Amino acid sequence: MFLKKAFSAGICFLSLVTTLSCGFMTTSPKQTEAAGSWVQVWGDEFNGNSVDSSKWNFEIGPGPNNELQLYTPNNVHFESDPNNSGNKYLVIEAKRENQVYNGRTFNYTSSRLNTSGKFDFKYGKIEMRAQLPKGQGMWPAFWMLGSNYSQAGWPDCGELDIMEYVGKTPSTVYGTLHGPNYFGSTGIGAYHDTSDTISTQFHTYTVEWEPNVIRWYVDGQLYQVRTPQDLDGRKWVFDHNFFIILNLAVGGDWPGSPDNTTIFPQDYKIDYVRVYQRQNNDYEPAPAKNFIALKAAANGKFVTVDKFVGDHKLRANRDSASVWEMFEVKDLGNGKVALLSSTDYKYVSVKPDGSVYADKETVGPWETFQVETQANGKKALKNIGNNEYLSADLNLDSVLVANRPTASTWEQFDFVQK
Numbered sequence: 541m542f543l544k545k546a547f548s549a550g551i552c553f554l555s556l557v558t559t560l561s562c563g564f565m566t567t568s569p570k571q572t573e574a575a576g577s578w579v580q581v582w583g584d585e586f587n588g589n590s591v592d593s594s595k596w597n598f599e600i601g602p603g604p605n606n607e608l609q610l611y612t613p614n615n616v617h618f619e620s621d622p623n624n625s626g627n628k629y630l631v632i633e634a635k636r637e638n639q640v641y642n643g644r645t646f647n648y649t650s651s652r653l654n655t656s657g658k659f660d661f662k663y664g665k666i667e668m669r670a671q672l673p674k675g676q677g678m679w680p681a682f683w684m685l686g687s688n689y690s691q692a693g694w695p696d697c698g699e700l701d702i703m704e705y706v707g708k709t710p711s712t713v714y715g716t717l718h719g720p721n722y723f724g725s726t727g728i729g730a731y732h733d734t735s736d737t738i739s740t741q742f743h744t745y746t747v748e749w750e751p752n753v754i755r756w757y758v759d760g761q762l763y764q765v766r767t768p769q770d771l772d773g774r775k776w777v778f779d780h781n782f783f784i785i786l787n788l789a790v791g792g793d794w795p796g797s798p799d800n801t802t803i804f805p806q807d808y809k810i811d812y813v814r815v816y817q818r819q820n821n822d823y824e825p826a827p828a829k830n831f832i833a834l835k836a837a838a839n840g841k842f843v844t845v846d847k848f849v850g851d852h853k854l855r856a857n858r859d860s861a862s863v864w865e866m867f868e869v870k871d872l873g874n875g876k877v878a879l880l881s882s883t884d885y886k887y888v889s890v891k892p893d894g895s896v897y898a899d900k901e902t903v904g905p906w907e908t909f910q911v912e913t914q915a916n917g918k919k920a921l922k923n924i925g926n927n928e929y930l931s932a933d934l935n936l937d938s939v940l941v942a943n944r945p946t947a948s949t950w951e952q953f954d955f956v957q958k
């Protein structure tokens with residue numbers, strides 16, 4: 541991975557949370573063939589009239605990440621579900637209003653709640669049903685931090701972002717892991733493009749956090765699976781207790797500031813947060829992944845999907861291979877494979893014009909390649925969608941294309957096991 545600049549795509553924690561008490565689970569997970577069913581162990585339906593102080597703390601003060609809002613305990617209220625009498629939502633409200641805190645004037649207020657010291661746990665299925673706020677500068681999140689942060693510090697304590705959303709990409713949500721040597725904009729994560737109803741309808745945002753594997757879902761649709769293998773030797777810090785955080789930031793490094801299109805107030809409506817754990821502590825065994833790096837015969841460089849360039853194109857221009865140069869090989873049988881880029885957890889996909897992007901969550905013909913081993917032992921990859929070979933064309937600044945009818949040097953690669 542090539543760290544070029546330090547814009548933040550992750551959340552740093554506030555230092556206002558209190559020290560935690562005991563852990564929730566004490567026994568080690570067993571790995572049996574049949575995982576236990578999920579049983580709810582904690583939750584808040586938010587059907588009352590005030591925030592339950594036995595479950596939640598308010599964090600008061602400024603936020604990290606150059607966020608613009610002041611967090612107060614006053615930017616929450618409860619709203620009735622118009623379609624279900626008896627059901628309510630917790631509403632975190634971002635307001636444009638001036639408040640002075642410790643001599644500093646803030647132009648926006650919002651709220652941030654956590655379960656630190658009140659509920660923390662190791663492993664589980666964590667789910668929120670929510671309708672997200674809308675507009676440039678909005679940054680709602682549903683996430684968790686390692687309970688050991690006061691000893692280990694951030695990011696070594698681990699951060700598991702179940703859902704982040706920024707108003708400038710209104711149809712996209714993000715799920716990310718942060719830890720030692722993978723944090724901020726180099727966190728290990730994925731974006732997931734959804735419908736444009738994120739801000740007008742309720743959706744569920746879920747992770748299944750198990751020993752050595754974490755899965756992310758939106759409305760029950762799986763869009764990312766990460767294991768320690770995904771970290772390319774970095775430390776997995778997700779085997780201890782974590783607590784839950786809900787917040788709505790305004791502005792900051794990642795979303796940028798509100799502009800004259802942003803309408804205030806904005807509401808982050810949360811129907812519920814629920815935590816489940818596997819019955820009898822029987823967790824799913826983590827999947828074994830087959831990671832390779834693609835080394836182009838054209839120039840001896842590794843193929844990358846550079847997150848900072850951000851165009852999801854493949855380029856053969858790296859001297860070494862780390863997370864952004866890793867591809868998970870999905871064996872489709874008969875010598876056919878799909879290649880899942882580790883950068884954003886997206887499949888390599890050929891477009892009708894022969895351009896190549898790592899931007900698909902599902903596999904069809906355009907994401908399928910026939911692997912043909914050449915006489916010199918190198919591999920050529922023939923796309924099934926257009927029957928053309930993948931090429932690291934040195935005349936195209938080493939950007940990969942798939943538009944070659946025959947395989948010569950530029951169409952040959954080594955599969956380097958990661």
Ligand SMILES: [Ca+2]
Pocket residue numbers: 585586587627628629810811812
């Ligand atoms: Ca509710």
